Amino acid sequence: MTRRLGAVAIALVAVAAVVAAAGPSAAARVRWRPRPGLRWQYQLQGKVDTSICAKPATAKRANDGACVHPDVWVIDLYNNDGTRPNAGAVQRIHARHAHAVCYVDAGTWENWRPDASRYPASIRGKSNGWPGERWLDIRAIDVLRPLIAARVDKCVKAGFDAVDFDNVEGYANDTGFPLTGPQQLAFNKMLAKLVHARGLAVGLKNDLGQAAKLRASFDFAVNEQCYAFRECTGYKSWPDRGRPVVEIEYANNTAAMCAAAAHGRRDAMHKALALKPTPWVPCR
Numbered sequence: 199m200t201r202r203l204g205a206v207a208i209a210l211v212a213v214a215a216v217v218a219a220a221g222p223s224a225a226a227r228v229r230w231r232p233r234p235g236l237r238w239q240y241q242l243q244g245k246v247d248t249s250i251c252a253k254p255a256t257a258k259r260a261n262d263g264a265c266v267h268p269d270v271w272v273i274d275l276y277n278n279d280g281t282r283p284n285a286g287a288v289q290r291i292h293a294r295h296a297h298a299v300c301y302v303d304a305g306t307w308e309n310w311r312p313d314a315s316r317y318p319a320s321i322r323g324k325s326n327g328w329p330g331e332r333w334l335d336i337r338a339i340d341v342l343r344p345l346i347a348a349r350v351d352k353c354v355k356a357g358f359d360a361v362d363f364d365n366v367e368g369y370a371n372d373t374g375f376p377l378t379g380p381q382q383l384a385f386n387k388m389l390a391k392l393v394h395a396r397g398l399a400v401g402l403k404n405d406l407g408q409a410a411k412l413r414a415s416f417d418f419a420v421n422e423q424c425y426a427f428r429e430c431t432g433y434k435s436w437p438d439r440g441r442p443v444v445e446i447e448y449a450n451n452t453a454a455m456c457a458a459a460a461h462g463r464r465d466a467m468h469k470a471l472a473l474k475p476t477p478w479v480p481c482r
Contacts, residue, residue, distance in 0.1 A: 230297060230359040230399050232270065232418050234442040234463050237480045239268035240420075240473055242301055246273050246287035247475035248294060255456045255468070255481045266480060272299040272362050272420070272444075275353055281312050283356040292357065299401065300353035304346055304389055305365030306331045316345055323374030326365065333365070333373035336385040347392055360399035362420055363389050367405040383408060390415040401444070406432045413441060420444045425455045430462055437463040456481035 239250065251265035271291050277284045284300075291298040307322045308314065309330040321341060323333040334342065353361055366389065368375070369382040386405065390412075393400035399417040402409065409419060409432055418441055424430035426449050433443045445466035447455045452468045459466035459481050468479040 229394065229397050229417075231440075232297070232360070232399060232442050233440055234437045234465060236269040236442060236465055237266060237482070238270045238272065238444045238465050238467060239475075239478055240272045240444070240446055240467065240469060241475050241478075242272075242274050242473040244474045245278055246271065246284065246290070248287065248290040250475055250478060252476075252478050252480065255452045255479050266482075267294065268296060268478075268480070270297045270299060272301055274301045275349060275356070275358075276312075280310055283352045285356040288357040297359040298357070299360040299362050300350075300356070300358035300398075301362050301364065302346070302349050302353065303331075303365055304342075304363040305336060305368050305385075306333050313345065313348065324372060326371065326373075331365075333368050333371065333375070335373075335375045336368055336377060337375065337381055339385055339388060342385075343388060343392065346389065350393055350396060350398070354396050354398065358398065360401060360417065361393045362401040362403055364403050366403055367407070370405075370407060379408065383411060386412055387415050409433060410435065413439065416441070418442045418444060420446070422446045423448060425451070425458055425466075430458065430464065433464065434462065452479055452481075 251267050253265050273284055273287055275283055277287065288298040306326050307317050318341065321335040321338045323335060325331065326333050336342065350361055366386050367382065369377040369379050390400050401418045401420050402412050402416040403420045404422060405412065406421065406424065406429055413436060419433060419436055421433065421443060424433065424445060425447055436443050443464040445459055445464045446469050447466060448469060448471050456466060466481045468477060470477055
C-alpha cells in the first residue's frame with residue numbers, strides 16, 4: 199500500500215536527495231572546526247607514535263607536572279610503505295579522542311608518490327630544494343583538480359578529520375613558471391572548496407603574504423618559523439576569528455618563542471626539521 203507524503207516529509211526527502219547527490223562522504227560527515235587552544239603534533243616521517251607524551255615548555259623543571267598528549271596529529275596521507283593510506287594511525291588517534299589531519303602536497307610533484315606518473319611532465323617545474331620534488335604549474339588548475347581530489351578522497355576514506363595542503367605559495371618562489379598572486383589565490387581557494395565539499399576541515403600552510411585574503415576560506419593555518427622570521431603578526435586576525443594558528447619552530451629558542459606564541463594566542467611547538475615523532479615540545 200502506498201502512503202501519501204505530507205509537505206514536510208516531501209521537503210525532507212528532497213533535502214536528503216540533494217545531500218546524497220553530493221556524495222556519500224559529504225552526506226555522512228559534519229565538518230570538524232578546530233579552535234585555538236589545542237596541542238598539535240606535526241609528524242611526517244617514521245611510524246606514527248600515538249603514545250607520545252611530553253613535558254610542555256611551561257614546565258620549569260623536569261619533575262614539574264605531568265607530560266601531555268597531543269589533541270591533534272598532522273600526519274602523511276600514506277603510511278611508511280608509501281602506498282597505503284594511514285587509516286590505522288587515524289583509528290589509533292581517534293581512540294585517544296584526538297583528531298587526525300591528512301598531509302597532502304598540493305603545490306609540488308613528488309616522484310615517490312603512487313600517483314606521480316599521472317602528473318604530466320609539462321606541469322613539473324624547478325626543484326623546490328627537496329630531493330625528488332618539483333614545483334607544479336598551478337595555472338593548470340583543471341589538470342590538477344582531479345589529481346588532488348583523488349588524494350583528498352583517500353583522506354576521507356581513511357577517516358581523517360582535515361587536510362593540510364603543503365607548498366601553496368609557488369607564486370613567491372622560483373618555480374620555473376610565471377605564477378602570479380591572483381593565480382595562487384584561485385588555486386588555494388579551489389583547494390579549500392574541494393575539501394569542504396567532502397566534509398573535512400582544511401588548513402593553509404604558510405603563504406603568509408595571502409593569509410588575510412584566504413582566512414575566510416580556511417579553517418586553520420599552519421606556519422613554519424614565523425617567530426624566527428619575525429612575521430607572526432601576519433596571523434593576528436586568525437585567532438580573533440576563532441581560527442587556530444599552528445606554529446612550528448625549529449630553532450632552540452623554545453622559551454622565548456612560547457612566550458610570544460602565548461601573547462599571540464598561537465598553538466606552538468618545537469620540532470626538528472626531519473619532523474619525526476620527537477622532539478616534540480608543546481608550548482603548553
